[in-house]
Amino acid sequence: MPAPPDSAAAAGRVRASQAGASRASIELSAVLISVDETTPRLLTVHHGREGLGLPSTHLDDRVDRTLQQGVRRLVGSETGLPVRYFEQLYTFGDRGRAPGGRELAVAYLALARYQPVHGPNEPSWLSCYELFPWEDWRSGRPALLDDVILPAIDEWLARSTLDELPTRRERAELTFGVGHALWDPVRVLDRYELAYELGIVGEAMAASSGDGGEGGAGRRARAAPVTGNPRAGDWRGIGMPLALDHRRIAAAALERLRGKLAYRPVVFEVLPETFTLSRLQQVVEALAGQVLHKQNFRRLVASANLVEPTGEWDQRTGGRPAELYRFRREVLRERPAPGLGLRRLGGP
Amino acid sequence: MPAPPDSAAAAGRVRASQAGASRASIELSAVLISVDETTPRLLTVHHGREGLGLPSTHLDDRVDRTLQQGVRRLVGSETGLPVRYFEQLYTFGDRGRAPGGRELAVAYLALARYQPVHGPNEPSWLSCYELFPWEDWRSGRPALLDDVILPAIDEWLARSTLDELPTRRERAELTFGVGHALWDPVRVLDRYELAYELGIVGEAMAASSGDGGEGGAGRRARAAPVTGNPRAGDWRGIGMPLALDHRRIAAAALERLRGKLAYRPVVFEVLPETFTLSRLQQVVEALAGQVLHKQNFRRLVASANLVEPTGEWDQRTGGRPAELYRFRREVLRERPAPGLGLRRLGGP
DNA sequence: TGGGCATATGCTCATTCAGAGTATAAGTCC
DNA sequence: GGACTTATACTCTGAATGAGCATATGCCCA
Numbered sequence: 117m118p119a120p121p122d123s124a125a126a127a128g129r130v131r132a133s134q135a136g137a138s139r140a141s142i143e144l145s146a147v148l149i150s151v152d153e154t155t156p157r158l159l160t161v162h163h164g165r166e167g168l169g170l171p172s173t174h175l176d177d178r179v180d181r182t183l184q185q186g187v188r189r190l191v192g193s194e195t196g197l198p199v200r201y202f203e204q205l206y207t208f209g210d211r212g213r214a215p216g217g218r219e220l221a222v223a224y225l226a227l228a229r230y231q232p233v234h235g236p237n238e239p240s241w242l243s244c245y246e247l248f249p250w251e252d253w254r255s256g257r258p259a260l261l262d263d264v265i266l267p268a269i270d271e272w273l274a275r276s277t278l279d280e281l282p283t284r285r286e287r288a289e290l291t292f293g294v295g296h297a298l299w300d301p302v303r304v305l306d307r308y309e310l311a312y313e314l315g316i317v318g319e320a321m322a323a324s325s326g327d328g329g330e331g332g333a334g335r336r337a338r339a340a341p342v343t344g345n346p347r348a349g350d351w352r353g354i355g356m357p358l359a360l361d362h363r364r365i366a367a368a369a370l371e372r373l374r375g376k377l378a379y380r381p382v383v384f385e386v387l388p389e390t391f392t393l394s395r396l397q398q399v400v401e402a403l404a405g406q407v408l409h410k411q412n413f414r415r416l417v418a419s420a421n422l423v424e425p426t427g428e429w430d431q432r433t434g435g436r437p438a439e440l441y442r443f444r445r446e447v448l449r450e451r452p453a454p455g456l457g458l459r460r461l462g463g464p
Numbered sequence: 465m466p467a468p469p470d471s472a473a474a475a476g477r478v479r480a481s482q483a484g485a486s487r488a489s490i491e492l493s494a495v496l497i498s499v500d501e502t503t504p505r506l507l508t509v510h511h512g513r514e515g516l517g518l519p520s521t522h523l524d525d526r527v528d529r530t531l532q533q534g535v536r537r538l539v540g541s542e543t544g545l546p547v548r549y550f551e552q553l554y555t556f557g558d559r560g561r562a563p564g565g566r567e568l569a570v571a572y573l574a575l576a577r578y579q580p581v582h583g584p585n586e587p588s589w590l591s592c593y594e595l596f597p598w599e600d601w602r603s604g605r606p607a608l609l610d611d612v613i614l615p616a617i618d619e620w621l622a623r624s625t626l627d628e629l630p631t632r633r634e635r636a637e638l639t640f641g642v643g644h645a646l647w648d649p650v651r652v653l654d655r656y657e658l659a660y661e662l663g664i665v666g667e668a669m670a671a672s673s674g675d676g677g678e679g680g681a682g683r684r685a686r687a688a689p690v691t692g693n694p695r696a697g698d699w700r701g702i703g704m705p706l707a708l709d710h711r712r713i714a715a716a717a718l719e720r721l722r723g724k725l726a727y728r729p730v731v732f733e734v735l736p737e738t739f740t741l742s743r744l745q746q747v748v749e750a751l752a753g754q755v756l757h758k759q760n761f762r763r764l765v766a767s768a769n770l771v772e773p774t775g776e777w778d779q780r781t782g783g784r785p786a787e788l789y790r791f792r793r794e795v796l797r798e799r800p801a802p803g804l805g806l807r808r809l810g811g812p
Numbered sequence: 813t814g815g816g817c818a819t820a821t822g823c824t825c826a827t828t829c830a831g832a833g834t835a836t837a838a839g840t841c842c
Numbered sequence: 843g844g845a846c847t848t849a850t851a852c853t854c855t856g857a858a859t860g861a862g863c864a865t866a867t868g869c870c871c872a
Contacts, residue, residue: 435819436867783848
C-alpha cells in the first residue's frame with residue numbers, strides 16, 4: 117500500500133523550505149505548584165526590572181540531554197526543592213512573546229511538597245488565586261465576576277459587529293458560564309485569554325489593545341506582549357501580572373492540573389507521605405477552587421482504593437482525631453485511569 | 465507578600481546561564497489523522513532515503529507568526545487539505561533525536577475529513593494500525609501480543625536484576641495489561657516506548673539497544689534514534705517504522721486523540737456534515753480500536769445531545785434506511801466536558 | 813464533671829447512569 | 843415471499859452519584 121521507495125528529488129522539497137528557516141533560542145520555564153495550608157501556590161523568582169516571573173533558563177545544550185533534565189536543573193538551581201512530578205505543558209512560540217527576536221519557551225508543570233524556599237533569585241510561593249482571583253469559588257461566587265468581568269464582557273459584546281456577536285457570545289458562555297451555561301473549573305486558560313482580550317488584565321492594559329485573532333478550533337497560542345512592570349501590590353487590572361507571558365503559562369498549568377485531578381492521582385505529589393482524608397480533601401479543594409461534599413469525597417476516595425490506612429492517628433485536629441492514610445501507588449496498575457473521578461468536580 | 469521591587473543583580477543570574485545556551489533549529493511536524501471506511505489513517509510523505517515520515521518543515525520565521533500558522537502552512541503545502549482541528553501535541557527535544565546537532569520538533573495533532581490527497585512529496589494515508597498493529601482490538605485480541613510482545617516482555621523480565629524486576633513488572637502490567645491488569649486503550653505511547661525498549665520495533669533494532677532511562681514520573685521524552693530505511697513491506701520488528709522518531713510522535717498523537725474522544729467532541733471533525741449513527745460509531749470504534757455496544761452507544765449519543773436529526777435518510781445501508789444526523793455545536797457551551805463519555809471506552 | 817463545640821466517620825435514600833439483553837421496524841437480495 | 847441486513851425502541855439490573863442524617867471521639871471551659 118505505501119508507495120514504492122525513493123523519490124529523493126521530490127522529498128528534497130520537504131526540507132527545502134529551510135531557506136527561510138532560522139535558529140531560535142530555547143527557553144525552559146517551570147510552573148512549580150504546591151499547596152500551602154489552604155492555598156495553591158506557584159513558585160516565582162525575580163526577573164529584575166520585569167518583576168516576578170516563572171523560573172526560566174535557556175536550554176544548555178552542553179549539559180541537558182533531555183528537556184526534562186533541563187527543567188530539573190533549573191528548579192534545582194533556583195530552589196533546591198525536590199520535585200515529585202514533571203510534565204511537559206506547552207510550547208509557546210508566537211512571534212512577539214518575548215522582546216528581541218523569536219524565542220521558543222517550552223514550559224513544564226512540576227509538583228512539589230510545600231516547604232519554605234531559598235535561592236539566588238529570591239524565590240517565593242505566590243498564591244495562584246492572586247494571579248487568578250476569579251478562579252477561587254470556595255467561598256462562593258467571586259465578586260470580581262459580577263463587578264468587573266461580566267460588565268467587560270457585556271461591553272465587548274455590545275461593541276461587536278453582527279458577524280462577531282454569535283461567536284463572541286458563545287465564547288463568553290463557554291468560558292465564563294455566562295447565561296445559563298455552567299462554570300467549568302478546568303477552563304482556566306480560556307478565561308485568562310478572554311480576560312486578556314477584554315483588556316482587563318494588567319498585561320493587556322500596558323500593551324496594545326484588541327487583536328482579532330484567528331478564531332479557529334483548537335487551543336490558541338497567542339502571546340501576551342511584554343508586560344509593564346508589575347511591582348508588589350501595585351498593578352492595574354484584575355489579578356497580579358507576571359513578567360512576559362508568564363501568567364498565561366501559569367494559567368495553562370493550572371488548567372492542566374485541574375484537568376488531571378479527575379483521572380490521575382497527582383494530588384498525592386503535593387502531600388506528605390501520610391495525611392488525613394480531610395487534608396486530602398482540603399488540598400483537592402484548594403486546587404479545584406471548589407468545595408466538595410465531605411462524605412461523598414471520602415466514599416469516593418475509599419472506593420477508588422487510592423489510599424490505605426496507616427493505623428496512626430492525627431490528634432491535632434481540634435476535634436475527633438483523624439486516621440492517617442498513605443497513597444497506594446499500586447492503583448496505578450490496577451485501573452486504567454485512577455483519580456478522584458470528579459466528573460464535573462461536583463460540589464455540595 | 466511578594467518581595468520589594470528590584471533585585472536586578474540577583475535576577476541577572478536567571479538569564480546568566482545563557483553562557484551555555486545555544487540556538488536550536490525548530491522543526492514543525494504534523495500528525496494529520498482521518499478515518500477511512502473503517503481504518504484510522506495518518507498522512508505520510510516521502511522523506512527521500514529515510515523513507516516515509518510525517519509532514520515536517522522548519523519553522524519559517526519570516527512567514528509564520530504563530531506555530532500553528534506554521535503547521536497550517538505545512539499541511540497546506542504538502543496536501544492542500546482543509547484541516548478542521550489543530551492541537552499542539554508535544555515538543556521533542558532530546559539530544560540525538562535527529563542527526564546533526566540538536567533539533568527541537570514541535571508536533572501538532574490535526575484532524576481532517578478523509579479524501580484522496582495529492583502533493584509534491586507523494587502524500588498518502590497510512591493506516592494507524594500498520595504502525596501499531598497491537599492497538600486494534602476490534603476483531604479480538606491481536607495475535608501479535610501473545611506471539612511476539614508478551615514473550616519479549618517475559619524475556620525482558622527474566623534478564624532484569626532483582627532491583628529492576630518490580631518496576632519492570634509494574635510497567636508491563638500498566639502498559640500492556642499483563643497479568644490481571646486491564647488494557648487501557650489510551651496508553652498508546654507507553655506501549656510503543658516499551659516495545660522500543662524491548663527491541664522489537666524496527667527503529668530500535670536498527671539502532672543501539674537498551675538504554676536504562678531515567679524512570680522518573682511524568683512523560684518520558686526519550687528519542688528514538690535515526691531509523692534504518694523503512695521501505696514498503698520490508699521492515700523488521702512489529703509494525704511499520706517511520707523516518708526518524710516519527711512513529712513515536714504518531715503514537716503520542718493517537719494516544720491524545722483516544723484520550724480526547726471521551727470528553728471532547730473531536731470525532732465530528734473527521735466526519736462529513738451529516739452522518740448516520742452507525743457511521744459515527746464506526747469511526748469512534750476505528751479510532752478507539754475497540755468495538756462498542758451498539759444500543760448503548762446510541763443512547764449515549766442521544767442523551768449527550770451531541771447530535772440532532774436532519775430529517776433525511778440514508779438509503780444505502782443495505783438494510784433499513786438510517787436517519788442522518790448532524791453535530792450540534794451548541795453542546796460545547798451547554799456542558800463542561802461534552803464527549804462520548806466512554807469512561808473506559810467500554811466495549812460489549 | 814459535664815455541656816458545648818468541633819471534627820471525623822458511618823450509614824441511608826433517591827436518582828441517575830452504565831452494561832447487557834430482547835423485541836420490532838424497514839429496507840435489500842434472490 | 844422468505845431470508846437476510848441494518849436501524850431503532852424498550853426493558854432490566856446493578857453500580858455510581860448527589861444529598862442528607864446520625865453517631866463517635868476528641869477538645870475547651872464553666
